Amino acid sequence: MNKTFALIRGDGIGPEIVEQAKRCLDAVAERFGHEFLYVDVDMGGVAIDKYGEPLPETELNKCLSSDAVLLGAVGGKKWDDVAPDLRPEKGLLKLRKSLGTFANVRPTKIWRGLGHLSPIRRSSGVDFVIVRELTGGVYFGEHRTDKTAEGLVASDVMTYSEEEIRRIAIVAFETAAKRRKKVCSVDKSNVLDTSRLWRKVVHEVALDYPDIDLSDMLVDNCAMQIVKNPAQFDVIVTENMFGDILSDEAAQVSGSIGLIPSASNGAGVGLYEPIHGSAPDIAGRDVADPIGTILSAAMMLRDLDLNKEAACMEKAVETFLSEGYRTVDIATDSEDVVLGCSECGKTIARLILEEKI
Ligand code: IPM
Numbered sequence: 460m461n462k463t464f465a466l467i468r469g470d471g472i473g474p475e476i477v478e479q480a481k482r483c484l485d486a487v488a489e490r491f492g493h494e495f496l497y498v499d500v501d502m503g504g505v506a507i508d509k510y511g512e513p514l515p516e517t518e519l520n521k522c523l524s525s526d527a528v529l530l531g532a533v534g535g536k537k538w539d540d541v542a543p544d545l546r547p548e549k550g551l552l553k554l555r556k557s558l559g560t561f562a563n564v565r566p567t568k569i570w571r572g573l574g575h576l577s578p579i580r581r582s583s584g585v586d587f588v589i590v591r592e593l594t595g596g597v598y599f600g601e602h603r604t605d606k607t608a609e610g611l612v613a614s615d616v617m618t619y620s621e622e623e624i625r626r627i628a629i630v631a632f633e634t635a636a637k638r639r640k641k642v643c644s645v646d647k648s649n650v651l652d653t654s655r656l657w658r659k660v661v662h663e664v665a666l667d668y669p670d671i672d673l674s675d676m677l678v679d680n681c682a683m684q685i686v687k688n689p690a691q692f693d694v695i696v697t698e699n700m701f702g703d704i705l706s707d708e709a710a711q712v713s714g715s716i717g718l719i720p721s722a723s724n725g726a727g728v729g730l731y732e733p734i735h736g737s738a739p740d741i742a743g744r745d746v747a748d749p750i751g752t753i754l755s756a757a758m759m760l761r762d763l764d765l766n767k768e769a770a771c772m773e774k775a776v777e778t779f780l781s782e783g784y785r786t787v788d789i790a791t792d793s794e795d796v797v798l799g800c801s802e803c804g805k806t807i808a809r810l811i812l813e814e815k816i
């Protein structure tokens with residue numbers, strides 16, 4: 460099968476981790492007889508430096524005409540002082556909005572043999588996904604700062620329509636239908652109108668899914684429950700900013716944010732990215748963990764119906780970890796075989812070629 464992937468290497472550790480995911484995709488292509496083509500796209504700080512904006516139309520169009528987009532990470536201190544509308548992150552938000560990827564799925568599980576990395580003592584049975592609404596809410600409302608007689612006043616507007624809530628709720632119920640059939644809808648309905656609407660619409664959608672067990676949870680309680688008893692969750696569905704915050708918390712439960720992939724879908728072309736940032740402090744030192752990006756590439760293949768290929772990539776990561784290979788973020792033991800970013804990618808690529816499936 461022929462597929463064209465837009466590769467956004469981005470900033471910080473982005474280029475290093477994307478290179479390793481590409482290496483693994485090449486191994487999949489070799490093993491399964493596919494042809495994968497790659498189109499490089501500049502986005503984030505690197506695009507600001509080159510073109511004066513974080514995602515020029517020409518770069519965006521390359522994404523829109525690809526089969527899927529694989530992204531490393533964007534941002535860094537270097538661009539902290541650029542105008543808010545030109546920040547690296549604005550490129551990412553523009554990309555998500557333009558692709559229409561309103562549904563962001565972020566899985567958290569504790570890998571076999573990595574339980575000791577979790578800060579949670581009762582961590583067995585942890586395997587849940589956060590379905591985060593990705594193209595609405597406060598991220599996309601009006602942002603403004605006004606000079607007033609009392610000094611500066613800033614506001615960020617959070618808006619949700621019934622339709623925006625309905626479509627993400629459907630994704631959550633469909634996701635749960637293929638898992639343990641539990642949806643926990645997270646909101647702040649004791650304070651926010653958007654959350655009261657959220658709860659109403661999620662319950663309406665639930666009527667179409669009588670087999671799914673729906674519960675509601677306030678976001679502050681959810682933040683606590685993820686630490687107290689993460690095994691209780693199957694699918695969490697929540698709005699954009701709550702999902703941003705809770706998914707970082709959930710990632711740490713698994714031991715390292717470096718391991719967590721994500722898939723964003725909606726209108727057509729999907730976007731796949733690890734949930735961590737660009738980690739400028741470790742960039743260029745070949746110590747970044749590429750596993751989150753490699754697993755994002757696996758999610759990308761699965762969404763393109765390349766199921767065997769996706770399973771092979773995931774199995775290779777599992778074998779990598781069970782054989783004691785580690786990147787520095789997950790190394791704790793003297794028996795660990797600690798590899799740099801590129802050796803990690805090479806080893807997983809080799810395992811993809813060797814894996815029995
Ligand atoms: C994420 C990131 C982004 C977000 C930033 C980089 C804009 O934190 O993907 O979780 O807030 O969505």
Ligand code: MG
Nearest residue numbers: 703704707734
């Ligand atoms: Mg985040």
